[in-house]
Amino acid sequence: MxxxxxxxxxxxxxxxxxxxxxxxxxxxxxxxxxxxxxxxxxxxxxxxxxxxxxxxxxxxxxxxxxxxxxxxxxxxxxxxxxxxxxxxxxxxxxxxxxxxxxxxxxxxxxxxxxxxxxxxxxxxxxxxxxxxxxxxxxxxxxxxxxxxxxxxxxxxxxxxxxxxxxxxxxxxxxxxxxxxxxxxxxxxxxxxxxxxxxxxxxxxxxxxxxxxxxxxxxxxxxxxxxxxxxxxxxxxxxxxxxxxxxxxxxxxxxxxxxxYGLENNFKRHTRLAHLTQLAAEKLNLELLPKKEYSSAVITAIKSPEGVDIEKVRKIMNQKYDIMVTGGQSTLKGKIIRIGHMGYVDEFDLLKTIECFELALLEVGYKNFEVGEATKAVLQEIAKGVNS
Incomplete structure (x- = not known):
């Protein structure tokens, strides 16, 4: 279904x-x-x-x-x-x-x-x-x-x-x-x-x-x-x-x-960006921009050496029904972009990271410990629950 x-x-x-x-x-x-x-x-x-x-x-x-x-x-x-x-x-x-x-x-x-x-x-x-x-x-x-x-x-x-x-x-x-x-x-x-x-x-x-x-x-x-x-x-x-x-x-x-409050909305988007960047770090993936300039609404992640990042994107879309985007212009096939803006919450992001891990595994990328990125994001969410 x-x-x-x-x-x-x-x-x-x-x-x-x-x-x-x-x-x-x-x-x-x-x-x-x-x-x-x-x-x-x-x-x-x-x-x-x-x-x-x-x-x-x-x-x-x-x-x-x-x-x-x-x-x-x-x-x-x-x-x-x-x-x-x-x-x-x-x-x-x-x-x-x-x-x-x-x-x-x-x-x-x-x-x-x-x-x-x-x-x-x-x-x-x-x-x-x-x-x-x-x-x-x-x-x-x-x-x-x-x-x-x-x-x-x-x-x-x-x-x-x-x-x-x-x-x-x-x-x-x-x-x-x-x-x-x-x-x-x-x-x-x-x-x-x-x-x-x-x-x-x-x-x-x-x-x-x-x-x-x-x-x-x-x-x-x-x-x-x-x-x-x-x-x-x-x-x-x-x-x-x-x-x-x-x-x-x-x-x-x-x-x-x-x-909800405009300021609260700014903070929410900043937090979603932080969680996405954390997941990329745990997956041993590199952001396209420097972290201090990385967007609060979309995270651009470089494709690791030897990985078909477009295939990763298609697996997430077609197999797991999570639509993320690839690179445009000269960045086509070189990055994957995960959006986290608007009516998106931490649990949407958690599901996205889980499926990102699975798609990376499916194309043969193994330079990470399975579940580590998802766990790190979940632990960060739990801090908010505890506070």
């Missing part, structure tokens, strides 16, 4: 029963008081999770849609921007900006490294034409989290804006949008927000709105002012037909996060 697959991936992530129940309701019309009340509540709760006083715009789109929107709303063709990349999604920002005719200065770091913020600041100071800086907060392709606070605080009092891809981090890793001075933050519904794919969210600072006024890139669906104007009406709605069912789902997901 097969059970539903346990999604230990960088997204989509498992859904709480309350979120699933919300999506099972009969559809309602989006130009009604009933929907307006739901959408207004979502907007207020999004501000809390984004840690901003500014409105958060909602799009029926993937996170990539919000990334594209963040390029076309603030710049004009030929404007110079700096894009800092530490992986696949940083590279995506580069491609988006080039698509719309922006003059892109690229600062790339090897996969597994994080951005050196001092180096980034030096580039900004030596290129006065830079109008905006794009950076990924948490790079799921390599399992690293960029230390963006210093960069945000530096740019806060300059004539440049900071645009951050927080698609996989928002709600799971602390990002103090207003306090740090992040001008534009983009995220998606299907990761730490514990909801299905299909919605994208963008917060916009007052400084960024001044950039919007000067932007000459063409936009229609992605025009931020259309969405902002609709949020300023007494009955909040969207300029185009919204994904009503998904907004209902996010409404419930946000409530669960805020009831």
């Amino acid at each position: 097969r059970k539903p697959k346990l999604l230990m991936t960088p997204g989509p992530t498992p859904l709480p029963p309350e979120v699933i129940a919300a999506m099972s309701q009969q559809i309602i019309h989006h130009r009604t008081k009933e929907f307006g009340e739901i959408f207004s509540r979502v907007n207020e709760n999004l501000k809390k999770v984004f840690q901003t006083k500014n409105n958060v715009l909602t799009f029926a789109a993937s996170g990539t849609g919000a990334m594209e929107a963040s390029a076309v709303n603030f710049f004009s063709e030929g404007d110079t921007v700096l894009v800092v990349s530490v992986g696949v999604f940083g590279d995506r920002f580069i491609n988006i900006c080039k698509t719309f005719g922006l003059n892109v200065i690229e600062k790339k770091y090897p996969y597994g490294d994080v951005a050196n913020i001092d180096e980034v600041i030096e580039i900004i100071e030596s290129n006065k034409d830079i109008k905006g800086v794009f950076i990924t907060h948490n790079e799921t392709s390599t399992g690293v989290t960029n230390p963006i606070e210093k960069l945000a605080r530096y740019l806060k009092n300059t004539d440049k804006i900071l645009i951050v891809d927080a698609v996989s981090s928002l709600g799971a890793i602390d990002l103090k949008t207003d306090e740090w001075g992040v001008d534009v933050v983009v995220t998606g519904s299907q990761k730490a927000l514990m909801s299905p794919p299909g919605l994208a969210f963008v917060s916009v600072s007052e400084k960024a709105w001044e950039f919007y006024k000067k932007s000459q890139l063409r936009k229609f669906y992605w025009d931020f002012k259309k969405y902002q104007d609709n949020l300023l009406k007494e009955s909040q709605d969207t300029p185009f037909t919204p994904a009503v069912t998904l907004i209902r789902a996010v409404d419930v997901g946000l409530k669960l996060i805020l009831d």
